[in-house]
Amino acid sequence: MNTSSVLERRLDSAAGLASSSAGHATGTGEIEIRNLSIRLGEGRQAFEAVQEISLSIAPGEFICVLGPSGCGKSTLLGALAGHWQPSGGTIRLDGQPIAGPHPDRGLVFQQHTLFPWKKVLDNVAFGLKMKGVGRSERHTQARELLELVGLAGFEDRYPVQLSGGMQQRVEIARVLINNPRVMLMDEPFGALDAQTRLKMQELLLEVWARVKTTIMFITHDIDEALFLADRILVMSPRPGRIIEEIRLDFARPRHPDLMTSPHFTQLKRHCLALLHPTSNLVPLERLSPLGPPPFDHKNFAV
Amino acid sequence: MQALSTPSIQPAALRLAARWLLRALSLVACVAAWQWASTRQVDLGLVTFQNVPSPKDVVDAAGVLIASPKLGQHLGASIGRVFFGFAAATAIGIPLGLAIGRSRLLEDLLLPPLEMLRPIPAVAWIPLAILMFPSSEMSMVYITFIGALFPILLNTIHGVEGVDPRLVASSRSLGAGGWTIFTEVILPASAPFIVTGLSIGMGTAWFCLVTAEMISGQFGIGYYTWASYTIQNYPEIVVGMLFIGVIGMGSSVLVKKIGDLFLPWYHMQRKKR
Numbered sequence: 001m002n003t004s005s006v007l008e009r010r011l012d013s014a015a016g017l018a019s020s021s022a023g024h025a026t027g028t029g030e031i032e033i034r035n036l037s038i039r040l041g042e043g044r045q046a047f048e049a050v051q052e053i054s055l056s057i058a059p060g061e062f063i064c065v066l067g068p069s070g071c072g073k074s075t076l077l078g079a080l081a082g083h084w085q086p087s088g089g090t091i092r093l094d095g096q097p098i099a100g101p102h103p104d105r106g107l108v109f110q111q112h113t114l115f116p117w118k119k120v121l122d123n124v125a126f127g128l129k130m131k132g133v134g135r136s137e138r139h140t141q142a143r144e145l146l147e148l149v150g151l152a153g154f155e156d157r158y159p160v161q162l163s164g165g166m167q168q169r170v171e172i173a174r175v176l177i178n179n180p181r182v183m184l185m186d187e188p189f190g191a192l193d194a195q196t197r198l199k200m201q202e203l204l205l206e207v208w209a210r211v212k213t214t215i216m217f218i219t220h221d222i223d224e225a226l227f228l229a230d231r232i233l234v235m236s237p238r239p240g241r242i243i244e245e246i247r248l249d250f251a252r253p254r255h256p257d258l259m260t261s262p263h264f265t266q267l268k269r270h271c272l273a274l275l276h277p278t279s280n281l282v283p284l285e286r287l288s289p290l291g292p293p294p295f296d297h298k299n300f301a302v
Numbered sequence: 303m304q305a306l307s308t309p310s311i312q313p314a315a316l317r318l319a320a321r322w323l324l325r326a327l328s329l330v331a332c333v334a335a336w337q338w339a340s341t342r343q344v345d346l347g348l349v350t351f352q353n354v355p356s357p358k359d360v361v362d363a364a365g366v367l368i369a370s371p372k373l374g375q376h377l378g379a380s381i382g383r384v385f386f387g388f389a390a391a392t393a394i395g396i397p398l399g400l401a402i403g404r405s406r407l408l409e410d411l412l413l414p415p416l417e418m419l420r421p422i423p424a425v426a427w428i429p430l431a432i433l434m435f436p437s438s439e440m441s442m443v444y445i446t447f448i449g450a451l452f453p454i455l456l457n458t459i460h461g462v463e464g465v466d467p468r469l470v471a472s473s474r475s476l477g478a479g480g481w482t483i484f485t486e487v488i489l490p491a492s493a494p495f496i497v498t499g500l501s502i503g504m505g506t507a508w509f510c511l512v513t514a515e516m517i518s519g520q521f522g523i524g525y526y527t528w529a530s531y532t533i534q535n536y537p538e539i540v541v542g543m544l545f546i547g548v549i550g551m552g553s554s555v556l557v558k559k560i561g562d563l564f565l566p567w568y569h570m571q572r573k574k575r
Binding site for chain 2: 081082083100101102103106109111113115116117118126127129130131158159160161174175178
């Protein structure tokens with residue numbers, strides 16, 4: 001109750017800021033990508049990491065990008081963050097072309113990038129410090145966000161004193177303090193154990209339901225993508241292109257039970273087939289009185 | 303048996319005590335071997351102990367020095383030189399290292415001449431130091447400065463170049479830029495390396511002290527050591543050596559400890575690994 005009122009106040013003030021600084025659309029967080037290509041590397045080693053991607057993301061939408069490793073999904077995210085320059089095409093956020101990193105577009109990596117020399121509270125407050133907000137004000141706001149991610153009481157710890165899941169919560173709070181229009185998340189829970197990952201997914205949905213920022217979430221975990229997203233974009237191996245778009249109309253708020261529903265399983269099978277086309281080719285076990293063939297025979301058959 | 307029958311003493315504490323006892327015994331054994339070799343005037347052909355003062359002579363000489371009012375003057379003069387040399391090396395080495403570590407242009411511009419100067423030993427600087435500085439005091443400070451500069455400079459460069467680029471990228475996305483990246487990320491991330499450089503630099507400043515005080519002077523623990531050699535007071539040489547060793551080690555540890563007070567996070571990290 002307390003947190004929600006605090007949050008509304010934060011959001012109101014954010015809206016106030018946006019309207020007073022003039023020019024921002026009321027619905028923020030809309031992404032338009034047109035014919036985006038990104039070349040990485042230099043000289044002969046250069047290659048096309050992302051090829052001719054076009055997509056639109058509505059404000060407040062939760063997008064998951066699913067793809068095999070090395071397909072360019074992180075590159076796409078890096079371009080949105082402003083760390084990569086497109087070699088062709090355009091990216092616009094609320095109509096403005098992206099030029100370099102900006103606190104409007106918060107980044108969360110798989111391995112946390114908290115400053116090890118700052119206590120949790122100062123890590124979360126970092127974005128406000130960069131905006132020139134006074135110490136007591138930024139600490140107040142940082143405390144509110146720590147409460148939101150369930151880490152009240154850990155303000156004075158150093159990042160190294162936290163578990164992996166807690167570190168990612170701090171990382172999320174640190175991004176959220178800037179009231180970002182978009183959160184760019186690059187396999188943020190990929191290094192966590194299954195139990196913690198599920199908890200973090202639920203937490204993220206809970207937080208997102210409150211702040212309603214646009215989220216672009218990269219993963220290679222099909223369950224994760226299906227559980228979280230409004231829409232899944234499936235990418236092909238390099239050069240990365242979007243080969244399929246899956247809209248998910250599971251009701252929100254979502255519960256982990258969802259993962260065992262028939263519709264979920266059906267979609268999962270569909271995604272598996274997209275990501276591992278060869279998995280269709282596993283031969284059925286031959287019905288033989290001698291039982292299934294030995295393992296290496298099976299391998300040979302594939 | 304006694305230890306086993308008293309349950310109040312922890313086995314871990316007992317093991318620790320045993321280790322310290324062993325270390326102390328090793329020291330005592332070394333001094334005993336020295337005493338034996340010097341009183342027997344052992345001659346091994348390759349190395350001879352005929353003119354080496356015995357530990358007892360050294361303790362006697364140390365007693366004389368400690369009792370004399372000159373000790374304070376010697377130490378004061380030396381500590382002053384080392385302090386000024388070290389302070390100058392800090393004031394120049396850290397900013398220079400930060401700049402070189404951060405900018406490729408500055409690295410190409412500044413590092414080659416510095417790398418040329420680095421392997422030159424302090425002794426080789428004596429004539430030039432005398433020629434370059436009007437006062438002998440300044441030339442002595444310069445030699446300790448040279449000794450301290452390179453560890454500080456190189457560790458700072460190493461620290462800056464080792465900063466995790468993901469932290470820089472992340473700070474950019476959180477609104478940091480140019481100067482704030484430097485003050486909020488580069489500087490704190492390289493601080494542990496800078497502290498290590500300062501600690502080593504303090505040690506090497508003392509290391510170069512005898513060399514510096516060979517130049518001239520009336521006071522200084524290095525001067526005392528060198529003068530004892532020229533007037534053949536052999537036990538005093540060892541007294542001077544021991545003083546330099548102990549004070550050098552002590553001040554180096556002091557620098558490290560003071561630096562560590564500012565880096566609690568670094569030690570938590572190291573303990574965890």
